[in-house]
Amino acid sequence: MPARPLPELARDITAGAVRLAAATAAWLQLVAEFDRRDGWAAHGIKSCAHWLAWQCGMSPTTAREHVRVARALVDLPLLSAAFAEGRLSYSKIRAVTRVAEPETEQMLLELAVEATASQLDRVVRGWRRSDRVDDEVVAEKRQFQHWWDDDGMLVVRMRLGPEEGADFLAGVESRAEAQARRDRAEAKRAASAGAPPAGAATETAGDEAVEREEIACARERTSARRCAAVAALARAGDGADRRPGDPPSREVVVHVDAAVLADDAAAGQAYLEGGPALHPAQVRRMLCGATVVTMLERDREVLGVGRTRRLATRAQRRALLRRDGGCARPGCTETRIERLHAHHMRHWLFGGGTDIDNLVLLCDVDHGLVHDHDHDHDLVMSRRDGRLIVLAPDGRRVWGAGDAAFVAGLAGLPGTGESVGDVFVGVQPIDELAARRPTSAAGAGARGAVEDPLDGDLTRLLFPDGPPVLSEAMHVNGERMNLDHVVWVLLHQRDLQRRLAAEARGRPLAAA
Numbered sequence: 111m112p113a114r115p116l117p118e119l120a121r122d123i124t125a126g127a128v129r130l131a132a133a134t135a136a137w138l139q140l141v142a143e144f145d146r147r148d149g150w151a152a153h154g155i156k157s158c159a160h161w162l163a164w165q166c167g168m169s170p171t172t173a174r175e176h177v178r179v180a181r182a183l184v185d186l187p188l189l190s191a192a193f194a195e196g197r198l199s200y201s202k203i204r205a206v207t208r209v210a211e212p213e214t215e216q217m218l219l220e221l222a223v224e225a226t227a228s229q230l231d232r233v234v235r236g237w238r239r240s241d242r243v244d245d246e247v248v249a250e251k252r253q254f255q256h257w258w259d260d261d262g263m264l265v266v267r268m269r270l271g272p273e274e275g276a277d278f279l280a281g282v283e284s285r286a287e288a289q290a291r292r293d294r295a296e297a298k299r300a301a302s303a304g305a306p307p308a309g310a311a312t313e314t315a316g317d318e319a320v321e322r323e324e325i326a327c328a329r330e331r332t333s334a335r336r337c338a339a340v341a342a343l344a345r346a347g348d349g350a351d352r353r354p355g356d357p358p359s360r361e362v363v364v365h366v367d368a369a370v371l372a373d374d375a376a377a378g379q380a381y382l383e384g385g386p387a388l389h390p391a392q393v394r395r396m397l398c399g400a401t402v403v404t405m406l407e408r409d410r411e412v413l414g415v416g417r418t419r420r421l422a423t424r425a426q427r428r429a430l431l432r433r434d435g436g437c438a439r440p441g442c443t444e445t446r447i448e449r450l451h452a453h454h455m456r457h458w459l460f461g462g463g464t465d466i467d468n469l470v471l472l473c474d475v476d477h478g479l480v481h482d483h484d485h486d487h488d489l490v491m492s493r494r495d496g497r498l499i500v501l502a503p504d505g506r507r508v509w510g511a512g513d514a515a516f517v518a519g520l521a522g523l524p525g526t527g528e529s530v531g532d533v534f535v536g537v538q539p540i541d542e543l544a545a546r547r548p549t550s551a552a553g554a555g556a557r558g559a560v561e562d563p564l565d566g567d568l569t570r571l572l573f574p575d576g577p578p579v580l581s582e583a584m585h586v587n588g589e590r591m592n593l594d595h596v597v598w599v600l601l602h603q604r605d606l607q608r609r610l611a612a613e614a615r616g617r618p619l620a621a622a
Contacts, residue, residue: 128196128580135183135193135203142180152538153489153500153508154439154476163443165537167513170443175204182207188215192223196580201227205234213607217600223585229593236597248272262387285339286332293331365432422452422469430471437473438498440512444473451477455491470498500536505544510536 141158144150150161162173183190183203189210192198198206202222210218222230248271255267270278366380366388380388422430430452436445444450450471456462470491472480480489489508490501500509514533534540 131199132196134200138180142184154479164512167516179207186215188219202230205230208234209237214604232593233596282339286335289335434471438470439476439509507536
């Protein structure tokens with residue numbers, strides 16, 4: 111098959127971007143209506159974003175952002191219309207809805223059409239940074255996030271208030287500068303002794319190359335000192351200001367197969383809980399020099415877990431975390447062990463044993479849901495084939511599988527001769543069948559009489575009134591501009607519009 115001409119391929123890409131934006135706009139309208147009507151409300155579902163993350167293959171952050179945009183567009187008809195017409199991309203809409211209001215919608219639309227998505231992001235950041243920020247905004251936006259990167263390194267993202275941020279930077283820079291002075295003193299002593307400084311460039315290299323190498327080395331040393339300073343501050347603060355009754359210090363949990371400790375080449379694994387893989391030598395060093403909890407494992411069975419108490423032991427909780435990976439409810443992303451509870455699926459008072467087969471990990475919220483009624487009205491829980499099965503008091507299945515719509519994909523839509531209804535067992539509000547028994551075959555035929563919302567053409571689903579007339583490409587300008595001046599003009603125009611609106615209502619606007 112001959113390759114398509116590049117101009118034709120480029121036109122199809124730009125036209126596809128326009129149609130993708132229009133389809134996203136139509137989909138967000140569905141999300142906004144679903145959210146307005148509380149269609150997501152079910153046992154254990156906290157919000158519309160929670161439901162989207164559960165059933166639409168999104169991360170929680172992406173789902174929250176889509177719901178935020180969908181809600182914002184309801185009160186922004188001009189931006190919503192431009193989005194539905196394919197004149198604005200989702201990236202532009204996502205940026206502009208962070209600051210858009212009815213009185214500023216027109217001028218932001220004009221800017222969004224002419225600016226690139228990158229320029230618009232910078233304008234919005236400048237807008238929000240220049241606007242007045244009070245204590246409530248700081249408290250709302252304060253955050254601390256961390257994750258392990260693909261290369262096994264810890265990535266930390268923080269949003270601190272101005273005073274907290276200044277204190278944090280002062281502590282880090284102080285320790286880093288102290289280490290830098292010690293390094294310079296050591297370098298002077300080495301130079302006086304006649305030893306070449308570490309990392310010195312060769313004499314054959316050019317002056318420019320030597321300078322670049324020295325700058326790169328200085329940056330690496332500065333980053334290393336700052337990272338070491340953060341770690342030192344964390345170690346120093348771990349035992350500071352501790353009082354009687356405070357919870358115990360967090361522990362580093364290392365999972366390691368027993369054979370790996372004895373032989374580096376043995377089959378098995380060793381890794382930090384929630385983190386990267388470790389070399390056996392690293393594990394042995396951590397066992398000697400750090401406070402760790404080590405779970406020796408063989409053939410995926412945790413060793414030394416007791417089963418004789420009413421409350422789960424610490425070892426059993428670790429074993430449950432190893433088995434369930436976090437909260438067992440599909441769609442819940444809670445993995446912090448201090449937020450997890452070992453729940454008896456059959457209550458201990460009614461004969462249930464405190465063993466692994468009768469325990470399941472649930473987070474604070476979901477554990478409270480199970481116990482928010484009398485025992486006669488609790489959610490009925492069991493495990494079948496390693497999966498958690500939960501029945502509501504009226505007999506309906508709840509907490510079905512996550513991402514159910516993506517099990518078959520487009521190839522599995524009606525027309526293949528196969529039913530796609532079984533995968534939605536326990537997915538509310540799609541599954542409404544009551545009195546289902548908790549068996550491994552419970553999903554068979556669950557939705558035979560329920561109309562499949564995915565049946566039919568995708569265009570008819572997203573555009574019930576007919577597809578819109580779309581152009582072959584979005585308007586592109588993106589010429590250079592003074593973005594600081596743009597922010598200044600927009601804020602003054604926003605304040606003017608507010609003042610005019612207040613005067614029209616007979617109440618002069620107070621000075622900001």
